[in-house]
Amino acid sequence: MNSKVAELMHQSEGRYLRPDELKTLHAYVEGIPRRVRLYQVLQAKEQELLDRVMEKFQPMMPDLTRQHGRLAWERCRRDLSMVWRYCCMAMLLNDEDYLRDKLLYWLETILKSFKMRDQCQPAYKLMLDSLTYSFGAEESEMIRPYLLLAKSMLVN
Amino acid sequence: MDDLHSWPERIAEREGDYLTPDDLQDLIRYSLSFQERLELYQVLQQQELTWIQKVLQQQEHPSTTVGSPIVTALHGSNPARGGAGGAEPSLTPAQRLLARQLAFCLRSLGLSLLIGDPLPLRQWTCGVMERHLGVPTALQQLQAVVQGSLPADQQGLLAPYWQELQAVCATSQAQSPSPSSSEIEVDLPTVPPERALTLAEMFV
Numbered sequence: 278m279n280s281k282v283a284e285l286m287h288q289s290e291g292r293y294l295r296p297d298e299l300k301t302l303h304a305y306v307e308g309i310p311r312r313v314r315l316y317q318v319l320q321a322k323e324q325e326l327l328d329r330v331m332e333k334f335q336p337m338m339p340d341l342t343r344q345h346g347r348l349a350w351e352r353c354r355r356d357l358s359m360v361w362r363y364c365c366m367a368m369l370l371n372d373e374d375y376l377r378d379k380l381l382y383w384l385e386t387i388l389k390s391f392k393m394r395d396q397c398q399p400a401y402k403l404m405l406d407s408l409t410y411s412f413g414a415e416e417s418e419m420i421r422p423y424l425l426l427a428k429s430m431l432v433n
Numbered sequence: 434m435d436d437l438h439s440w441p442e443r444i445a446e447r448e449g450d451y452l453t454p455d456d457l458q459d460l461i462r463y464s465l466s467f468q469e470r471l472e473l474y475q476v477l478q479q480q481e482l483t484w485i486q487k488v489l490q491q492q493e494h495p496s497t498t499v500g501s502p503i504v505t506a507l508h509g510s511n512p513a514r515g516g517a518g519g520a521e522p523s524l525t526p527a528q529r530l531l532a533r534q535l536a537f538c539l540r541s542l543g544l545s546l547l548i549g550d551p552l553p554l555r556q557w558t559c560g561v562m563e564r565h566l567g568v569p570t571a572l573q574q575l576q577a578v579v580q581g582s583l584p585a586d587q588q589g590l591l592a593p594y595w596q597e598l599q600a601v602c603a604t605s606q607a608q609s610p611s612p613s614s615s616e617i618e619v620d621l622p623t624v625p626p627e628r629a630l631t632l633a634e635m636f637v
Contacts, residue, residue: 278440278550286548290557291537293478294547299471302548309464313457320451359449366444369452379448 279305279372308371315419316369318412323361326411327354330403337399357400360384360431364423376423381430394432401428437551437597463549466590470547473587477543480582485535488574489528492567527567534561534568535575542594551597558601569602 278286282305285298294302331354335341341349360380367376388394405424408417443456452460524532538561544553561568576595580588 278444278548282548283441286544286550286553289544290553291540293474293540293543303467303471306464306467310461313461316452317457362449362451365451366447370444 279370280374281305281372305371312369312371312419315416316365318416319361319365319368319420322411323358326361326404326407327357329407329410330357330400333403333407334400338396341396353397353400356384356397357404360401360424360427361404364420364427367423368420373423373426376426377430381427385430388431398432401432404428437545437593439552439555440550441552466549469586469590470549473583473590474543474547476583476587477539477546477579480579481536481539484539484575484578484582485532487578488535488571489532491574491578492528492531492571531567531571535571537561538568538572538598539575539579542591542598545594545597546591551594554594554597554601558598559605569605572598572602 282302285294285301289298331350334353335350341353345352363376363380367373388397401424405421405428408421408424412420438459443452447453447456538558541553541557545551576598580591580595583591
């Protein structure tokens with residue numbers, strides 16, 4: 278259930294849905310099989326994508342371990358994986374609010390407070406650039422808006 | 434009993450991870466059954482009035498003719514359909530209230546069916562059960578009437594949601610205050626049992 282359906286549910290307490298509300302729900306439900314199929318592809322290729330991103334990102338940040346400790350790269354990969362998974366869930370739900378509410382507002386604060394935004398910026402650009410190498414056009418097109426949203430809130 | 438899982442709960446459980454293959458299969462199954470769900474939802478909407486009239490008749494209020502006034506009672510509780518509610522001379526206040534509560538439960542049941550999520554039933558009907566003592570019995574009658582009016586495939590589709598509603602009833606009743614055994618032992622010898630109130634008396 279995405280936030281639009283949740284809102285629709287709360288607004289319709291004690292009555293039947295109107296035709297326009299049924300249409301909204303129908304449109305959402307109709308897209309589910311396709312989104313599930315894409316979600317499974319995005320899930321299956323997460324490691325491949327992150328391997329590629331890390332391979333290119335590490336040479337760009339030679340001082341990262343010295344600045345942030347020996348676990349810095351492990352944490353970097355963990356955070357990118359987390360962002361990717363929330364993006365995938367948001368794509369499945371067709372719901373940008375999910376991504377904002379559940380991850381981005383919180384992570385944005387963390388990155389700001391640790392002054393990491395500039396350092397993380399290339400990683401998100403690399404993720405976006407790598408989409409077409411790991412995925413087909415349909416998968417890339419469906420996940421790109423969520424990654425762009427993440428990039429715009431976290432590192433821009 | 435078929436376990437109905439709330440999607441917001443499932444998603445919350447998998448936050449930061451991927452949904453399980455079973456969850457994804459359930460999601461696809463839900464999507465593929467949507468047309469059936471929609472058709473049944475529309476049947477509920479169309480037949481609501483008839484079914485609730487039957488339940489009110491089964492509630493045995495011989496002085497009352499249950500007829501068109503129920504339309505106003507139900508429309509008064511459904512802003513989507515318009516109607517102003519108001520006094521109906523041939524329905525007692527208790528019947529009017531019961532009709533509205535049954536409609537409320539049926540609409541919650543229908544929405545749960547349609548969105549494939551028990552949340553509306555769990556969140557909304559609980560309060561109805563707690564406030565109105567006659568509702569659980571009337572709901573059992575409504576279930577029998579509704580299920581008896583539907584073909585087997587639609588009965589099957591709706592059955593888990595009735596079970597969920599009965600579970601909500603059972604939980605609400607269990608949470609209602611009841612006298613302890615020691616109070617009963619003390620009261621019984623000295624206080625004669627009171628006459629049970631009729632449904633009408635309870636709500637007038």
